[in-house]
Amino acid sequence: MLVTVMRTMQLVTNCVIRRDDELLMLQKPRRGWWVAPGGKVEPGESLMEAVVREVYEETGLTLNQPTLCGVFTIVLQEEGNLADHWMLFTFYCDRFSGTVQDKTEEGILRWKKVTDVPNLPMAEGDRQFLAPVFLRQERISGKFLYTPDYQLLDWQPES
Numbered sequence: 507m508l509v510t511v512m513r514t515m516q517l518v519t520n521c522v523i524r525r526d527d528e529l530l531m532l533q534k535p536r537r538g539w540w541v542a543p544g545g546k547v548e549p550g551e552s553l554m555e556a557v558v559r560e561v562y563e564e565t566g567l568t569l570n571q572p573t574l575c576g577v578f579t580i581v582l583q584e585e586g587n588l589a590d591h592w593m594l595f596t597f598y599c600d601r602f603s604g605t606v607q608d609k610t611e612e613g614i615l616r617w618k619k620v621t622d623v624p625n626l627p628m629a630e631g632d633r634q635f636l637a638p639v640f641l642r643q644e645r646i647s648g649k650f651l652y653t654p655d656y657q658l659l660d661w662q663p664e665s
Contacts (some may be wrong), residue, residue, distance in 0.1 A: 516592040519557035520544025521572055522639045523565075524600040528617040529640055531626065532564060535613050537656075540626040542596065542636070543615070557597045565615055566607045572599035575639045579649040580631075589654055596635060598643050630658035 520542040523530040531540040545560040547553065558569050576596030582589040606615055618626065620640060624633060631650040638644040651660040 517547035517553070517556075517595070518544060518592055519547060519553055519560060519595045519597065521557050521561050521569060521597040521599055522575070522636065523561070523567065523569075523602065524598070524620075524640055525617060527620050529620060529623055529636075530565060530567075530606060531616055531618045531623065532610075532612060533614045533616070537627075539628045540618070540623075541628065541632065543612075544596075545612075553595050557595070561599075562604075564610050564612050565604075567602045567604040569597075569599045570601040570603065572597035573643060575643055575645055576635050577647040578631075578635065581649065581651050582654050583651055583659065584654050596639060598639050629656050631661060634661050634663070 521544055522542045530543065532543045533540050543561050543564040544557060545564065547556040551559070553574065554572070557572055561567055561569050574595060575598045576594070578594040578596070580592050580594055582591070608615060623636060631652070635646050638646050646663065648661060648663040650658065652658055
């Protein structure tokens with residue numbers, strides 16, 4: 507049995523943004539990991555409003571009809587206790603306008619070749635869902651169990 511020692515659950519959105527054979531990736535300064543741009547859902551926002559706002563704030567791009575492709579439960583477990591829990595909603599978009607910023611408060615933005623993305627430093631769980639989303643716009647869901655320092659303990663895909 508897990509003992510809960512956590513704060514309120516967060517809702518988070520991100521977006522896999524594709525341009526031809528490239529994905530827009532954000533390198534976060536803390537770990538140097540590459541992620542799809544996104545962030546927290548603000549009170550009163552829909553998931554769509556949040557992903558459009560977050561992507562614009564982090565990249566300078568305005569998304570045009572992003573598609574929800576992933577719903578994930580993220581659980582951090584420490585010494586058998588539930589340390590944190592949030593929901594991640596992953597979108598896909600290949601239609602957008604605007605000019606990408608090189609660097610933002612959140613990190614460095616770069617277009618990366620689709621073939622290079624699996625080899626970038628990133629959370630191991632991201633490797634489980636990025637390819638199905640950017641290759642096939644496949645809908646995918648599941649649960650990730652991590653340690654507090656984001657070592658992947660378990661991935662349970664759901665059908």
